[in-house]
Amino acid sequence: MRNYSDIVIAGGGMVGISLALQLAGVMPETTSICLVESFPFPQISPDGKPQYHPSFDARSTALSYSTRLIYEQMQVWDELQQWLCPIDSIHVSNRGRFGSTLLQAAEYDWPALGYVVENAWLGNALIQALYRQDRVEVRSPAKVLGVTPKGEGVSLRLEGDSVEELDAGLLLVADGANSGLRDALGVVVEEKSYQQHALIANIATAQEHRGCAYERFTDEGPLALLPLLPGPAGENRSALVWTLPPDQAAEMLDCSAAQFLQQLQLRFGYRLGRLLQVGERHSYPLALMQATEQVRQAVVVMGNAAHALHPVAGQGYNLAMRDVAGLSAELMRGVAEGKSIGDLGVLQRYRQTQLGDQERTIGFSDQVPSLFMHSDPVLGLARDMALAGLDILPPFKREFVRYAAGVAEMGGQANG
Ligand SMILES: Cc1cc2nc3c(=O)[nH]c(=O)nc-3n(C[C@H](O)[C@H](O)[C@H](O)COP(=O)(O)OP(=O)(O)OC[C@H]3O[C@@H](n4cnc5c(N)ncnc54)[C@H](O)[C@@H]3O)c2cc1C
Numbered sequence: 001m002r003n004y005s006d007i008v009i010a011g012g013g014m015v016g017i018s019l020a021l022q023l024a025g026v027m028p029e030t031t032s033i034c035l036v037e038s039f040p041f042p043q044i045s046p047d048g049k050p051q052y053h054p055s056f057d058a059r060s061t062a063l064s065y066s067t068r069l070i071y072e073q074m075q076v077w078d079e080l081q082q083w084l085c086p087i088d089s090i091h092v093s094n095r096g097r098f099g100s101t102l103l104q105a106a107e108y109d110w111p112a113l114g115y116v117v118e119n120a121w122l123g124n125a126l127i128q129a130l131y132r133q134d135r136v137e138v139r140s141p142a143k144v145l146g147v148t149p150k151g152e153g154v155s156l157r158l159e160g161d162s163v164e165e166l167d168a169g170l171l172l173v174a175d176g177a178n179s180g181l182r183d184a185l186g187v188v189v190e191e192k193s194y195q196q197h198a199l200i201a202n203i204a205t206a207q208e209h210r211g212c213a214y215e216r217f218t219d220e221g222p223l224a225l226l227p228l229l230p231g232p233a234g235e236n237r238s239a240l241v242w243t244l245p246p247d248q249a250a251e252m253l254d255c256s257a258a259q260f261l262q263q264l265q266l267r268f269g270y271r272l273g274r275l276l277q278v279g280e281r282h283s284y285p286l287a288l289m290q291a292t293e294q295v296r297q298a299v300v301v302m303g304n305a306a307h308a309l310h311p312v313a314g315q316g317y318n319l320a321m322r323d324v325a326g327l328s329a330e331l332m333r334g335v336a337e338g339k340s341i342g343d344l345g346v347l348q349r350y351r352q353t354q355l356g357d358q359e360r361t362i363g364f365s366d367q368v369p370s371l372f373m374h375s376d377p378v379l380g381l382a383r384d385m386a387l388a389g390l391d392i393l394p395p396f397k398r399e400f401v402r403y404a405a406g407v408a409e410m411g412g413q414a415n416g
Pocket of ligand 1: 013055143176180200305318
């Protein structure tokens with residue numbers, strides 16, 4: 001094995017693998033790329049089911065149109081399509097209050113407002129694409145233990161079969177929200193806890209979702225049911241993301257399936273008929289985390305290590321994918337200018353290009369739950385008006401949908 005790579009990606013989760021595939025597709029052949037992941041990459045089991053991996057667990061992800069465009073360029077979209085359920089409409093409502101709205105893809109001549117994929121299948125498609133190409137050196141299971149600056153690049157300490165040194169021209173830190181490497185580099189993180197947990201599970205329902213994603217705001221927090229492809233026996237399925245105070249989340253995690261479905265039905269109502277079954281339940285504590293520094297000479301902090309968001313608007317991964325596309329564009333520009341791969345000026349240009357998108361997306365993800373959770377009557381009225389306003393003011397509604405689809409940030413290329 002080499003002990004130098006031009007680019008080392010630390011962390012092979014949703015963002016790390018996407019980075020590897022994107023860079024492998026666009027960087028000159030002479031640029032060596034190495035991906036280091038501490039968890040063994042899963043193989044496909046004989047029953048066709050992907051195996052567990054922490055980044056590709058039982059969650060589902062709503063992919064925006066902007067992510068679709070990036071996947072098309074990375075040539076994973078065709079493979080992924082079989083696992084995607086298009087979102088044809090989004091129904092936004094407020095439990096126990098006036099005001100709801102329906103956002104429809106057809107109104108905008110868009111193919112879909114987004115696409116929902118189970119993380120396990122997303123991981124499967126990304127890992128298969130990684131195995132198909134021979135450009136990226138994959139080290140898994142191997143853990144990056146530490147990093148120190150060395151010349152224009154960095155030196156990494158790696159633990160695989162043994163502990164070894166690996167030098168890199170550029171280190172991309174993609175080791176998740178609790179990034180050990182970000183901390184080892186002394187990058188300060190701003191953290192705001194939402195004092196809430198996201199409880200996720202797949203739900204079987206009596207009625208078909210017809211491609212509708214439901215976003216329902218309750219006084220405890222937002223609750224989303226995202227459309228999934230039918231289950232193996234043809235069950236109608238939706239992916240639940242239920243935001244709750246930690247004690248209630250713990251209760252809902254441990255109670256019987258019947259109690260769970262009863263409580264959920266009470267909050268969600270009968271828009272999908274009777275809720276019939278609940279799958280594996282998991283809970284994630286929610287916080288807004290932002291690294292105060294994202295670039296240094298030869299280092300970029302990416303994905304959840306750079307910014308972890310409230311999942312209410314389904315923006316975290318989509319934002320990270322736009323960062324991936326933005327970084328690869330700036331690295332290529334740097335190469336064309338004859339700059340070194342870890343050149344600070346090039347990395348700062350990337351940071352500057354993405355800053356506006358990051359600030360708007362983080363602000364949006366942060367404000368939506370606050371507005372909709374408040375029991376203050378004035379804010380309650382504001383959210384009712386916001387929901388009603390979406391229907392009354394078509395241009396505002398169009399902007400909201402464009403924003404949710406991520407196309408506002410991609411120069412508005414949504415018609416496809
Ligand atoms: C409930 C929930 C729902 C969500 N829904 C959506 C959605 O609908 N749409 C959306 O856009 N986003 C969504 N998100 C956000 C999305 O899940 C994250 O943006 C995404 O998981 C971030 O991926 P990541 O690769 O940065 O981090 P991770 O998934 O945490 O991956 C980090 C990887 O690094 C590895 N690693 C850690 N340390 C080391 C080391 N030292 N050396 C080597 N490897 C290491 C880990 O094993 C792991 O594989 C949701 C999040 C939650 C919690």
